[in-house]
Amino acid sequence: MEEVFRGIWVIAYRELLRFVQERSRLVSSFAMPLIFLAIFGAGFNRIIGNLTAGVNYIQFMYPGIIAMTVLMSSVFSGLSVVWDREFGFLREVLVAPLNRGGIVLGKATGNAATAVLQGLVLLALAPVVGVTLNGTIIAGMFPVLIVLSLSLSGLGVLVASRMRSQQGFQLVIQALVFPMIFLAGVFFPVNDVPAWLSVLSKIDPVTYGVDAIRQLFLGGSSAAGSSIIGVTVFGHTMTMWQDIGIVAGFGAVLMVLGILSFSRQE
Amino acid sequence: MNIIEVLGLSKRFKQLVAVEKVTFQVLEGEIFGFLGPNGAGKTTTINMLCTLLMPTGGRAILCGHDIATERSQVRHCIGLVFQDPTLDEYLTAEQNLRFHAYAYKVPRSIREERISSVLELVELADRRKEKVRTFSGGMKRRLEIARGLLHNPKVLFLDEPTLGLDPQTRRHIWDYILALRKREKLTIFLTTHYMDEAEHCDRIAIIDHGRIVALDTPDRLKDSVGGDMVSLKAEDNEAASAELREKYGVAPVVQNGVISFAIPHGEEFLAGLTRGFSSRLLSVSMRRPTLEDVFLKLTGREIREQEAGGMDFTRRVMRRRR
Numbered sequence: 001m002e003e004v005f006r007g008i009w010v011i012a013y014r015e016l017l018r019f020v021q022e023r024s025r026l027v028s029s030f031a032m033p034l035i036f037l038a039i040f041g042a043g044f045n046r047i048i049g050n051l052t053a054g055v056n057y058i059q060f061m062y063p064g065i066i067a068m069t070v071l072m073s074s075v076f077s078g079l080s081v082v083w084d085r086e087f088g089f090l091r092e093v094l095v096a097p098l099n100r101g102g103i104v105l106g107k108a109t110g111n112a113a114t115a116v117l118q119g120l121v122l123l124a125l126a127p128v129v130g131v132t133l134n135g136t137i138i139a140g141m142f143p144v145l146i147v148l149s150l151s152l153s154g155l156g157v158l159v160a161s162r163m164r165s166q167q168g169f170q171l172v173i174q175a176l177v178f179p180m181i182f183l184a185g186v187f188f189p190v191n192d193v194p195a196w197l198s199v200l201s202k203i204d205p206v207t208y209g210v211d212a213i214r215q216l217f218l219g220g221s222s223a224a225g226s227s228i229i230g231v232t233v234f235g236h237t238m239t240m241w242q243d244i245g246i247v248a249g250f251g252a253v254l255m256v257l258g259i260l261s262f263s264r265q266e
Numbered sequence: 267m268n269i270i271e272v273l274g275l276s277k278r279f280k281q282l283v284a285v286e287k288v289t290f291q292v293l294e295g296e297i298f299g300f301l302g303p304n305g306a307g308k309t310t311t312i313n314m315l316c317t318l319l320m321p322t323g324g325r326a327i328l329c330g331h332d333i334a335t336e337r338s339q340v341r342h343c344i345g346l347v348f349q350d351p352t353l354d355e356y357l358t359a360e361q362n363l364r365f366h367a368y369a370y371k372v373p374r375s376i377r378e379e380r381i382s383s384v385l386e387l388v389e390l391a392d393r394r395k396e397k398v399r400t401f402s403g404g405m406k407r408r409l410e411i412a413r414g415l416l417h418n419p420k421v422l423f424l425d426e427p428t429l430g431l432d433p434q435t436r437r438h439i440w441d442y443i444l445a446l447r448k449r450e451k452l453t454i455f456l457t458t459h460y461m462d463e464a465e466h467c468d469r470i471a472i473i474d475h476g477r478i479v480a481l482d483t484p485d486r487l488k489d490s491v492g493g494d495m496v497s498l499k500a501e502d503n504e505a506a507s508a509e510l511r512e513k514y515g516v517a518p519v520v521q522n523g524v525i526s527f528a529i530p531h532g533e534e535f536l537a538g539l540t541r542g543f544s545s546r547l548l549s550v551s552m553r554r555p556t557l558e559d560v561f562l563k564l565t566g567r568e569i570r571e572q573e574a575g576g577m578d579f580t581r582r583v584m585r586r587r588r
Contacts, residue, residue, distance in 0.1 A: 003338060010368045018356060088352040092413075095318055096369040097341040 007102020008109055011093070015080065015110025029073055029118045033065045037129065040187065051189065052226040055218060058129045060228060063213040064186030066122050067148065070115045071184075071206055074149040075177055077111035078156025081262075082169045100263035108153035108255065115149035116142065131217055140216045140240075147244050148209040151251020158258035184210045189228040202233055205250040212243035269294040269421060269453045270315065274324030277310050284310040286476040287324060292455060292469075294420075297447060299467030300457040301557065307476040308457035309349065312425050315455070316346055329420050342370065345414030349426040351406055355399040359390055359409055362398060363416055370417035384412035388442055404435035411442060422446070424456040428463065440466060461557045472561060479564045484557065491555040491563055494532025498525045499548040506545040513542070528555075 019026070041058040048057040084090040093103060119141060126133045159176070163169040183197075184190075184206035190198060201207050211231045218229050219240065230237040238246070270292035277285040285307040292298040300308045313319040315326055317337040326333045329343040353362050363381045366372075372380055385391045388408035398406060407427065414422055427443065428436040444466065446452055456467070464470050464484065471481040480487055498518075500506035507518045507525055514535070518527040529535045532552045539550075 006369070006371065010365065013368065014354070014357075014365050017361060018354075021356060084354075087355065088348070088350050089354045090352075091318070091348055091350075092352040092354075092366070093369070095316055095341060095346055096366070097338045097371070098369055 003097060003099040004102035004105070007098035007100075008106040010096075010098065011103050011106025012110035012113065015077075015107060016113060018080070019110075019114045026118070026121075029069060030121060032072070033069045033122055034125070036065055036068070037062065037125065041129070051228050055226075055228065056130070059131055059218070060189070060214075061187060062125070062129045062131055063217045064184070064210045066119050066145075067184065067206065067210040067213050068181050068186050069122060070119050070145055070149050071152050071177065071181060071209070073115045073118055074111055074152035075156040075159075075173055077107055077153045078158075078160030078163075078173070079166065079169055080111075081107060081157060081160035082163050082166050085164065086166060101259045104157050104255070104259045104262050107157055108150050111153045111156075112146050112149040115153075116145045119145045119149075136220075137216055141213075144209070144212045144216060144240075144244060147248050147251065148212070151205070151209075151247050151254060154251050154254030154256075154258045156258075158254055158261055161258060161261040180204055180206045183207065185231075186210055191227045191230075191232050202231065205247055207231055208238065208243040208246040211238060212240050212247065215240040215243065267294045268292065269329055270298075270455065271327040272315070272324070273326065275311065275314060275321050275326050276323035277307075277314060277319060278322050283476055285314070285321075288473075288476075288478055289324075290471055290478060290481055292421075292453060294453055295447075295451055296468040297443075297454045297456070297466060299464045299470040300455075300473055301459065301461075301464040301470050301561075302457075302473035303459055306473045308459075308473055309425055310476075311473075312423055312455070312457060316344055316423055317341055342417070343420045345417065345419035345422040347407070347410045347414045347422070347424045347427055349429050351410070353398045353406060353409060353413075356397060358395050358397055359385065359401075360394040362409065363413055366413050366416050372417050380416055380418075384415050387415070387445070388412045404431050404438065407431060407435075407439060408442065411439070415446070420451065421453045421455055424454065426457055426459070428458075428460070436460075436463075461561075464557050470557070472557075472564060474561075474565050480560065487557065487560045488555045489530065491528070491559045493528045493530035493555075494535075495553040495555060496527055496529055496532055496536065497549075497551045497553075499523065499550075500525065501546045501548060506543075506547070509543065509545055514539075 037058065040061060045057045050056050051060050081090070084093065123133060123138065123141070155176075156173070159172050160169055163172070183201045183204040185201055190201040190207055193201065208231060211229065214229050230239070231243065232238075268291040272288060272290050274287045274289055275285060276283070276287050288307075288311060300311065302308055310319065314321045315328060315333060317333050317340050320334060328340045331339040331343070333340050354365070357365070360381065363384070364377070367377045367381065382391065385394050388411055390405065390409055390412065393401070393405070398409065401409065411424075411427070424443070428439050431439065440463070443454060443456075447454065458464055467484060469481065469483050470487060471478045472487070473479070480490070482490070498506065503520050503523065503525055507520055510516050510518050510525070510527070516527045516529055518525045532554075536550060536552060
């Protein structure tokens with residue numbers, strides 16, 4: 001057990017060290033959501049107008065963009081596994097007296113920390129898009145972002161555990177990530193779409209992550225009770241904590257698969 | 267005392283037999299070398315000993331721990347330097363070492379002191395705060411050696427420690443290795459396909475096609491060739507040859523005006539020859555057999571012939587398995 005915990009903290013420590021030293025990563029993780037918010041926001045806000053009383057398109061999209069940023073950064077945590085393998089550092093890690101499961105959880109933890117950091121940085125945009133922040137929202141961000149990023153890191157490691165090249169990893173991840181983002185209702189409310197799309201969206205676990213953040217931001221506003229927040233599955237409308245529960249369940253499965261797959265390599 | 271005890275260790279990858287029933291012991295404090303061409307199974311053996319690969323047959327005990335069932339204990343007592351770099355180039359030398367210290371549970375009270383001492387050993391103390399990315403190949407290898415020693419291992423594994431380095435750096439690395447040997451109780455297990463490097467070992471196992479074909483001290487291995495190679499030139503080669511045959515019972519060959527033959531303990535033979543030889547000699551030379559001669563005698567091939575050949579396959583398999 002001691003080797004599991006040591007694995008988690010040693011690996012997480014190194015992930016954070018790397019993150020701090022690569023400032024370009026912080027900048028790029030901030031640039032992408034900014035571009036989406038600025039261009040999509042400016043492009044659609046006037047045509048679409050208010051989705052529901054008091055909530056315009058940018059305000060609707062903003063929580064989704066935060067989820068998207070966390071998703072991108074989490075899934076690419078797998079990239080660091082592939083990177084380490086290509087540059088040899090993975091051997092140093094694999095031969096150390098550390099538990100394999102602990103190594104995977106350490107990657108996920110280090111990554112969750114950076115993802116939460118990035119998500120929190122995006123809060124700085126709240127006044128610009130016209131969302132009012134309060135203590136509840138900021139406090140609520142932590143459990144939501146931590147669960148979401150840990151879960152999606154599991155996906156990243158699962159894909160990475162068998163990948164030998166960065167190019168291969170990027171291809172697989174892009175084929176996975178873009179549909180996941182678009183289906184997750186970052187850009188449109190998933191309750192008001194054709195049935196086929198609605199089914200796909202509700203299978204996509206990221207949908208619940210997006211919804212959880214959106215409920216956190218808009219739940220106290222005039223949007224409460226409208227169809228733009230709260231994913232409805234089989235007639236049941238999710239609460240924020242139910243959303244988080246679904247993401248956590250999905251993440252647990254992925255994490256177990258990721259650990260098994262990573263541990264089996266020699 | 268045997269610090270490494272290997273019994274019938276085997277590894278097969280699907281159709282390919284990489285290591286076939288290898289048995290040997292390594293004594294505490296010795297420099298033990300694995301010599302063989304690329305693809306002979308050296309790295310596969312090391313990977314099994316350091317618990318990175320599960321053997322498909324046989325067993326091995328390191329520092330009293332079984333490599334298959336007590337992986338964690340084995341890992342704590344070994345240090346490793348791989349042939350391919352395994353440093354995080356985006357971190358500084360010091361950060362790489364600190365990571366290693368955390369991973370191997372080096373107690374906090376001695377951590378910084380150990381880091382400084384291993385950095386000084388490989389003369390990188392002044393570069394400790396620089397990113398590894400800026401280091402030369404030789405500096406990286408030195409840093410890896412330092413890192414391998416950081417947690418005070420009982421056995422240090424060096425897999426082709428000087429591969430791809432220039433001759434000057436290679437000599438430098440060997441200075442460190444030989445200096446390490448003076449440290450108390452450190453056992454060094456290394457693989458190489460450089461003959462001159464194998465000479466530094468206390469004992470060498472010659473490995474070919476996954477099997478150990480010979481295991482002994484470098485001197486005794488070379489003696490097994492049948493003695494030293496002696497070449498003579500005489501005023502009258504015919505008369506000298508006849509005298510050699512009659513008086514000393516050797517089988518000289520005259521070629522290009524040079525008489526040559528192999529004789530055990532060549533130095534003593536030459537000393538005797540200068541006293542009682544009646545033919546007038548123009549020149550005398552003697553060459554010790556090299557490990558290359560040993561390998562040639564044992565396998566019928568030169569070690570270098572293999573280098574660019576298809577045997578690199580094993581190495582590719584290994585890379586994919588990492």
